[in-house]
Amino acid sequence: LAKTTQPISMDSYEGQEVNITCSHNNIATNDYITWYQQFPSQGPRFIIQGYKTKVTNEVASLFIPADRKSSTLSLPRVSLSDTAVYYCLAVYGGATNKLIFGTGTLLAVQP
């Protein structure tokens, strides 16, 4: 059964690094893992995607181990404005209709 799981919530303080992990067993071998950020009453916003090892852009890093059964989104030096729900998106079976978002992680950043 395809399932993409994440911790329900995480707490952090401003300036800390935050790592959010997503589990996605049996994902398609040739598709990317993607992470999105969502604020209340808005659609998700693309953050980063990767296939394996490490990817870094101006806002985050993404770590994917060789077995690709999990991925970790790393947010350096979070601020209050990073308080949001973070979703990973994985593809199962190589088909678009097997696009499965994770359950979402609510990150609460405190001053």
Add this chain to the structure above:
Amino acid sequence: DTGVSQDPRHKITKRGQNVTFRCDPISEHNRLYWYRQTLGQGPEFLTYFQNEAQLEKSRLLSDRFSAERPKGSFSTLEIQRTEQGDSAMYLCASSLGGNPYEQYFGPGTRLTVT
């Protein structure tokens, strides 16, 4: 603003009525997706277009749901004979064909069925 717009932003309807939502994607994006999101859950895939062709539909998309993208630009999602269980946020996203998972989402249409 991602460049993807949806209309209306909110819709309240009575059970049994038909509703139609519109999505205008980023103009150069050839892929368009519809998702449904309920409170506390991640988006659930409904259907996907490449240009004007509807290529895949989720089993979540019952016979009461239909989507079109007649000229490969904007898309509509119609729900017939609405039920209370249809209450949700309906999200539209678009992407370039070369990178289908970097999707740009609209603000969503929140449907409330009373």
